[in-house]
Amino acid sequence: MSSAKRRFWMEASVVPQEKGDYGVALDGRLIKLPGGHLLVVAARALADAIAEEWRAIPPDSLFDASALPLTRMTGTMIERVAPDLDAARGTLLNFGLSDLLLFREETLRDIQSVLFDPPVDAFSERYGVRPRVTFSIVPDTVETPVKATMSRILAGMDAAALASLGVLVPALGSLILGIGLLEGWVTETAACDAAFLDERTQMRRWGEDTELLDDLASRAADVETGLKFWQLSLRKD
Known part of the structure; x- marks a missing residue:
């Protein structure tokens, strides 16, 4: 749905399918994706x-896709992620190779340590590799063992997990934070605090910026939706 449409249905319902799946129907007819x-x-x-x-x-x-975030995510999972899992994994790995948490600024060293170090530490403890943090103007490349570990993590994820990360990771700028959210060792608040540090620092220095606030609100909503989608996908009841 790229433009506004008008509600035409009376009832939305869940219809059990074969093999234990569930379809969503409008007035008894299953919704067809684009x-x-x-x-x-x-x-x-x-x-x-x-x-x-x-x-x-x-x-x-009238309504548009913004009113249906879970529907939109599900459509992405079914029509874009599931048909080519390796492409989804490759896109996410690229975020990991330039992960927000690994590239620091001298002027923000202290606060970045407070917000960035805990998820990096948790990742290191869980997976046995420690990503290198750099303050270089020109970002270093992520070391081969870390890249291999990120690839292995992504290789073990199904379409629902990859679709969730496909929303979480761009919103946060961090594959580590996205993985932490799915696995439960990063909270939604901690992830957003880390991911939005630069923008919030700018506004503390120069004053509030409406466009920047709107962008942060949109990204926070994406994080909420991506996490909700994952949590719902886990429930088989």
Whole structure:
């Protein structure tokens, strides 16, 4: 949905499918995604949340994709991520190779240590490799063992996890933070505090910037949606 449309349905419902999957239907007809696939997911909780997005649109009102973030993420998972998992993994790995947490500024050294070191430490303890932090003007490349570890982590992820990271990682600028959110060793608040440090520092120095505030709000909403999508995908009840 690239432009506004008007609500045309009376009822949004969840319809059990074969093999234990769940489809989302409008007036009894399964939603068809832009690429022609039906909107069918494995987790009942996710299907329920998607149906609720469609129910929440007021009757006869105009709406666009921004009103349906979980629907949009599910469509991305089904039509873009699942058909080519390796491409999704490669895109995410590129974020990891220039991870926000690994490239520091001398002027922000102290506060970056407070916000960036805990997730880097947790990653190191969990996976047995420690990414190198640099203060160089020209960023270093991520060491081969760290790159190999990131690749291995991504190789073990399914389409739902990769779709979640596909929203979380660009919003945060950090594959480490994204992995931490999925695995539960980084909180949503800690991730956003680290990811938004530079912008918030700028505004403390120069005053609030409406455009920057809007961007942070949009990225925070993406983080919330990406994490919610993952948590719902895990629930099989």
